[in-house]
Amino acid sequence: MLSECSSFLKGVMLGSTVFALITVLGHVRLGRKNGMHHHKHHHLQAPKKEVLKISEAERLELSNTFRVYCIILASTQNRHLLAAVKETWIKHCDKAEFFSSQPVQEFESIAVNASDSWLLMKKACLYALNKNKDQYNWFFIAYPNTFAVIENLKYFLLRKDPSQPFYLGHTERFMSLEYVTMEGGIVFSIESMKRLIRLITKSRNCPKERKGFWNMHEELLLAFCLSNEGVFAENAEDEEGKNLFNTKTITMFIKEAITDYPNNVIEGFCSDMVITFSRLTPDQMHVMMYGVYRLRAFGHTFNDVLSFLPPNGSDND
Template identity: 30%
Template sequence: NKSDLKLHLNNSSTKVFKNPRILCLVTTQPKNHKTKALAVKETWGKACDILYFASSEADPELPAIAVECESYDHDHLLCKNIKAIRYGAHKFKGRFDWLFKADDDTFAVMDNLKYLVRESDPNDAVWFGCPFALGGNRTKLYMSGGAGYAISSEAINRLMNEFENPSKCMDWDLKRETGADDWEIGSCLNKLNVKIGEERDAVNKKRFFPFRPEELIYPKGDFYDWFKTYNGLDCCSNKTIAFHYVSAEDMYVYHFLIHHLIVKTSI
C-alpha cells in the first residue's frame, strides 16, 4: 500500500540530542492571516523555537513574509515553498537543528516532534514525515505536505547548495514555479541522498497523518483506498505529531485537550 510504508530505518545515532531547536515554516494566504494562521500562532506554534509564515502579503504581526510568485493558486505552491524555505535557511542559519514545514491547517504537537528527532543527528541528512510512494513506486518516495515534515539542518544545507548550484536535480528548473511541491522537493532530496527516517513508533503506529483525527478514529463510510488505516482508538500513535485539514476552531480545542486538560484520579 502506498501509504503503509515500513521503512525499517534505524535513527542515525543512539545518542540523544537534548533540546533540538525547531524552526517552523507555515504556508498561508492573506484571507487566513486572522483565522487559521493566527490559530497556529496561538496554539502549537508557541512551542516552535522560531515560527514564521509565508504568504503573498507580508504581515509583521504573525510574522509572515511575502513571497513573489507568478500566481498564488495551488499549482504554484512549489514557488511559495522553495522561496519560503530559502528565506528561513538564510535568515535563521545556525539557529535551528530542524525545519518543520506545515500548512496553516496542520495541527502539530511540537513536544512529540522533538521527542522523535532527538535521537537523530541534525548534522546527518535525514527527514521525517508521512511517506507516500508516487504511483505505488517505492523507489519514488516523498512526504505528504499537509501532514508536515521535518528536515535536518544538513539536509537543508544540501538543498540550499542545490538551489544555488543545480547539479543533481537536473530536471529542477528553479524558474519554473508550478509542480507538485511535496513530490518535487521529495524527489530532489532523494537525489541529494537525504534519507527518510522511520516515523513509526515502537508498536508500528504512524505519527504523521494527512487527515483530521476524526476521519481516522471514526471514519464515515469507506475510507480512501490508497491510505491504509486502522479505525478506532488504535488508529494512531500515542506520540502522534501531526494531523491535516484541521479548522482554526478545532486547533484551539485540540490544544486545550492536549496541553491544559488535567485528568484527576479518584482518591
C-alpha cells in the same frame, strides 16, 4: 514530403500524449506500496522509552541544544487558520514564522515573491537557513491547517543525528519516487536543509518553476530534488508501527477506529505519541490545544523526566 510531414505529425502527437500523461500523473497521489528501497532507513521509529533514563546533565544539554524552527506556508485566504495557529501550537516552537506570497500584516508574515506553492516553499527554506545560519538543527514546515505537538517531535528526534541527510514525515509513493506529504508536515535535518539550498541555488537538478514537465505537487518536486543529493524520504512511526505524522482528518480517524476496532476505539484511534494532525478547522485547533496542553485527569500523573521548553520569553502554554 508527405511522408516527412506524416512522421512529423506522429512525433508531435506522441510527444503531446507523453506530456499529457506526465502532467496527469503529476497530480495523482499514490499510497505507499511495498517495494525495494535503495537507502538503509525507510521507517524511522521513536526511541525506546529507556532513553528517558538519562543523566540530569545530558537532559539539560538536550533541552538547550534541541532547537526547532517552524515554517508556516500562509496565504491571505486563510487568515482564520493563521490566527488559530498563532494562538496555539507554534508557541512551542523555538522559533516560528509565517511565509506568504503577499504580506499578511496582522501575522507579520514574511512576503516572498512567489507565484505558486513550490516557489513559496523554496524561498521560505532559503530565507530560514540564510537568516538563522546554525542556530537551529531541525526545520519543520507545514500548512496552516496542521496542528503539531512539538514536544513529541523533539522526543522522536531525540536520538536522530541532524548532521545526517534525511527528511521525514508521512511518506507515500508516486511511481518509483517516495516522498513526504506536505499535509502531515515535513521535518528537515540541518544537513538536508543545507543540501536543499545548495540544489535550489546552484544545481540544474532541481526545477526552478512548476510548469511544463515539472507541473507537479511541490512535495514531489522536493523529493526529486533531494534524491539528487542523496536525501531520501523517511516515514516516522512509533514502536507499534503507527504513523506519527497524520494526513487524515480527526473525523476520518474516529470513523476508521470505530470500524476497525469496535471494542477498543481509543487504542485503535492513533499513536499516543502522535506529532501532527492535518486539515483542521480553527475551532478544532483550539479544541486540540485544550486537550493536549490543558486538560488533566485528576489523580492521573505522567512520569516523563525529560522536558523540552522554548527559549526564555516564550509565551507557550
